[in-house]
Amino acid sequence: MIDEEMIRDKLYEEFIKPTNQKKNFIGVEIEIPIINLDKKAVDFDVVHKITDKFQKQYPDFQDNGIDYDGNVFAIKNPKTDDIVCYDCSYNNIEFAMGREKDLFSINDRFGEYYSFVKESFEEYNHTLTGMGINPYRKYNEYDPIPSERYLMLYHHLKSYNNYEDIPMHFHEFPEYGMFSSASQVQLDVYRDDLVKTINVFSKIEPIKALLFSNSVLIDENKHVTCFRDALWEYSTHGVNPHNIGMYDVDFKDLNDLQSYLESLNIYCVMRDGAYINFQSMNVLDYFSKDYVCGEIYSNGEYRKMEVKPLINDIKYLRPFKFINLTFRGTVEFRSVCTQPIKDSMSVAAFHLGLKDKLDELDELISNDEVIYHKGYTASELRKLLIQDELPAFVDRDGLCKLSKDIVDLASVGLEERGIGEEIFLKPLYGRIRNHVNPGKNIITLLNNNTNIEDVIEEYGKLGNI
Template identity: 60%
Template sequence: MADDAITDEMIREKICQMFLESTKKSKKEYIGNHFNSFEVEGIDYDGNVYALRNRENDDIVCYDCSYNNIEFAMGKEEDLFTINERFEKYYSFIKEEFERHNHTLSGMGINPYRKYNNEIPIPNERYLMLYNHLKSTENYSDSLMYFHDYPGYGMFSSASQVQLDVPYDDLIENINVFSKLEPIKALIFSNSVLLEDNEDYVCFRDNLWEYSTHGY
């Protein structure tokens, strides 16, 4: 279906399908009032919407790797305050609606309730490829590299990413500043313990990445 054939009513229905299936009838207008600039960005092989794009600013709200993880990918802006304002709007709305049905957004690197998750990738070409690549460690048995025992870690782990446009003359200074901030950022945003497995290893998400076929 062409993009220009997607109506506002269809967008509202897709948002409900993505986040609020059980309440879509009663909350349809409420969602539309908050997110009427979103349009469908991605549909999986089963016909489910997993990604929405805000056509006004290129913000994307989507599931990432599996339907256990939600990603907020913000569009380009000249200041972080504008991005933060939009992020808080999306996050607060989705979190409040999830909590009506005994779900929540934890904001942790490792999902603390991962043992209850179905480690099934979103059925599309990207995530099926990624999942099968992460499971292919036996193909690298001659590499002498240590691989951990969590090939499905993309289904229960998340990270934070920031991309900055920096003038060439300021590039070295910015790299040095962010290199110094990286250990703090890793502890606060991108990592958490792997409860019940290795509670002493704080920066565990980094190791899940490094000791996998991603790192290889």
């Protein structure tokens, strides 16, 4: 048994202490579905050929992850810290751009990599597109990348039948990480601003849903513009609702935030380079035990194994909140779907522009009576605003004005940086003016009998600034 004070100290050291330094970098990660235009499963041999071709074109990229079959699933450029990898399976590619001071540098390198990879895939009648759920998911094979982490993760998600005495239902898509894609942003947030950043950004998650939703579960649920939310919430990651989704509380100070960290669940640790899975449990409960019974993957199968909790296991505490604290001292915003490729930088621009406008943003929300102060929490509002039809109590024009006021505030924040990054917000104004988002647009197009192939092509275009 480990003393609770030691656990609290370790949580502080891992999650909060790294924010003591004042920095101002931006990190962007963009996950993108791979599509076989022959309406067959993505050909993984083609994927491996493209990886090899990319390394020949960009020799600074070095192997950063090799699966059990000897295939490279991650490559990294040590000069820029850019990583090109496959996320969960070889059906998704991810461009994790090394941190930068400005969005133009990130956009230039992302555009170059994306163009090369997309053109290379098209030689094999495959392509890439900017959609949060793979529109050809029904054709794909769902095998996790044969690596320690991804085998563990899929095993955890498949274990939902083992949770019999909890008051929640699970969806039947444990492979959802292999067909859903996100656009994530990491910003350096100083410790003194941490609580306010989480509190204020949490309140605008409904507006973000309205602006950025782009995850339609085609053929199964064409009325929800951001089905990704449900895929996380009703999976084994959501056994403890504190591990996913929004913060439905206002933190008073860092002590409150610390208490929230203590309420999270842990579901895996590593020993001797191998992951051990166990049923998701509260982190304090985990450390109160002498041993925990888990499963370890060995020689193609799982076997039971007891593990003794160690204080350094805190580093395996991995919540998937919409707003996450990371071990790097950054705040990660992860509720936004992958966007149409030409609009990719709008996500980072939106968050970056608002980062230093928290007081003004809070005042906007506090004074709003269009959706806020109507008896709904921000979490409930987000659930309502990811539907393709607005609820009756919402004034459509008022909601557009509120959305525009928030984007205007982000634009001011970017203008004050003096670099010109506000140009990346331009797509959001079009969405507000036309009362659409990418997900709603997909639903409308499909209802009007537009071919999904036309949507795939349009959402995959890179475009120009």
